[in-house]
Every structure is written in structure tokens, then in C-alpha cells.
Amino acid sequence: MQFIYKSWWKILAVTLVFYTMIAGFLLPVPTLPILHETIRNLYFHVPMWVGMLTVFVISVYYSIKYLNTGKEEYDLAAVECVNTGLLFFALGLITGMMWAKYTWGEYWSGDPKQNSAAIAFLLYCAYLVLRNSMDEEQKRAKISAIYNIFAFPIMLVLIFILPRLTDSLHPGNGGNPAFGKYDLATSMRVVLYPAFIGWSLMAIWIATIRYRIRLIENKKNAIN
């Protein structure tokens, strides 16, 4: 875990996020009917979900590691990754809702994608409630690790598979064109892909800071 104490990737994260903010607002984008300038939301909405997915994957990785070794730090890493993931989840929902207001006409129009995302949010809130329902640390760590691994594939099905099968209005779902099919897609790729990396690193950074605070608290509360 030496990686989290290095600073090069934090500098990279800040640089990339600043780059996407400036380039995302200034570089030309394809003008499409209905979408118009809201297409720039792609640079801010989709990276939130990528960041969320990154920390959730890391969280599942540490949950598996916890089940195999039983070290408490792995449990702390997993829970802090989920906490950070939920923050990005909320940001993804909010940016999506703002975009939906200008293109679909409502903040929440009951689109299958929105509903699935809301259900998946409940799934991870249940994880936090499950943790709080137990006092014994090792038992809590074990059971929440199991639930975390159980919830992850269901979250993937909910957010990325089910809406594709229904008549969702969300780009990329229900036969709507996705990002990859736009005409000038390449000009957007130069902003979007750095944004993915930048926000993912940002999410990891937040998670590592929370994890390190947890470690210090743990040390302070330990009985020697």
C-alpha cells in the first residue's frame, strides 16, 4: 500500500481535472438537436460514474482480501471506498438530473436508468445500515465484506444491463445513440478519457485520505 503515500498521481489527478474543466468548456463540441451545449455534461456526468465504479471495484478487492486474511485495515479500506463511491454516486445522479431537466424536461422523469440508479443507491445504503447494525468488529467486517461482494454484481446488472433492455431515454440505452456513435466523437474523446482517469484518481485520493483518518482513529482508540 505504498502507492497511496506517493504524490505523483495526486498531482496527475489535479492536472487532469483542471484540464477537463477548461477544455470541457472551451473546446468545440458537435452541435446536435435537443442536446446543444448540454452535451458538455458528458465530461462531468460520465466520469462521476467511472470514479464510482473505480472505488467500488477497489472496495470489492479489499473485501475479498479481508475474507482471505482477516486483517482489519482491509475492512477499513473497503468501507471507506464505499463511502467515497456513494459520494460519487450522488454526484453522478445530480449531474444526470441537471442534464435531464434541460433535455427531457424534468429533473426526475422516472426513466428506467434513473430508477435503476436509485435502487442501486439503496443497495449501497443498505450496506451502511448493515454495518451499523452490528457492534462486534470482526463479525461486522466479515458480514459486510460478504454483502459488499454480493451487492457489486447486482449493482452492475441494475445500472449497466437492465436499462439497456428497456426503453430508456438515456444515451446508449434502448436503441439511443451512445457517445461512440456521434460524428465528431474523436474531438470529445481527448477530453473525456483524461476526465475518466482524473476523476477516478480523485475518487481514490478521497478514499485514501478517509482511510488514513480511520487508521489514525483506530490507533488512538486501541488499548495497549
Place this chain on the structure above:
Amino acid sequence: MDLLNQTKHLLKKEIILEWRSKYAFNGVLLYVVSTVFVCYMAFNLNPGFRESQGYPIVWNILFWIIILFAAVNAIAKSFLQESKGRLLYYYTIAGPHAIILSKIIYNILLMALLSVLALIIYSLFFKNPTDDNLYYFLSVLLGSISFSTVFTMISAIASKAGNNGTLMAILSFPVIIPVILVLIKMSKRAIDGLDRSFSYQDIGVLLAINLIVIVTSLLLFPFLWRD
């Protein structure tokens, strides 16, 4: 071979235990009957409901809600009734895979029986508007299988975490919402008598969710069952 043998014996034990007491079965059956009766009386307060246009929609959704809560009640018991001593005994004689598999199969059998009975009782009180009865029956069976697989794993987790009903509901509902939505969509097609090929995709989704849940249960239960 060992796994199959153990699963078979554990399943037999579950069925015999249930056959002797008939507690879960009778309890849930009574639950279903009283819920249906309450709904029957409540809807009968509104004359003209049966002839109204929304009747098939309400009929379908109400049935699935009743089955959903019956399933929560029936399956929450599956790990609740295991005492600590009995779990210790299982630990010495069988593998974790055999235990979770036998529980899943037993719950599927129980839920299939219960939901078929529930469908019959429900049709007695509320006139059945279904066009394609065979397909509706199939969706009920698929529904009981999906409910059983999901709730078995969730009840195992909830039973380890202090075992209260709130936790069971919080943990299971996010998982079960997509399942029940697909089921309602599919059974509505059966009511309207649409062509069966429209539902193949839904059946595929349900089977895929079941497969994911069973595989993750098999992977995770070995970590869960020992304290």
C-alpha cells in the same frame, strides 16, 4: 458426488422437519389467505371495481405484492430456526455448499407450492382476467424461484447480523425490485395474451439474475456460515 449426496440428505431433512411441524407452510398459507381476504373485502367496498378498466392491472400487481411479502415471511425463517447447536452439528457433517444448496432448493419447492396455492386462492376471490393461463403460471413459477434464491442468501446474511425483520427488508428489497418489475411486465403480457416470444428476453434476464445470485451465494456462504 459427495456434495450431491449431502445436499440430498439435508434437503430430505428440511422437508421432513417441515412435514412434521408444517409451521412455515401453514403460517404463510394463512398469511396469504388472510391478506387476499382483506384485499377482497377492501376492494368490494368500491362497487364497479370489477368492471373498471384498470382491473387487470390491479389484479396483477396486487398478486405480486402479496407473493413478495409471503416470500419474505416464508424465507426469513429458513435460517432463523437454526439453533447454534444445530449449526455446529452441520459444521461437522456437511460442507457449506451442500447447506446453502439444500436451503435454496427447499425454499424453491416451498415457494413454488405456496405461490401456486396462492394463485388458486387469489383467483377464487378475484375473477382471473388472464388470457394465457399457462404462461402466467410459468411466470409465477419463475417468480417463486427468483424470490427463493435471492431471499435465501439475504436471510443467511441477516440471520448472522442480529436477525431482525427490518434488516431483511432493507437488504432484500433493492435486490428484488428489478426482479419483481420484470415479473410484473412479463405476467401482464400473459394477461393480455400477447405473443410469447415477447417475453423471451425477460425470461433470460430472470435466469441471468438467478444464476448470478446462486453463484455468488455458493462463493460467499463458506465465509459466512462459520463464526
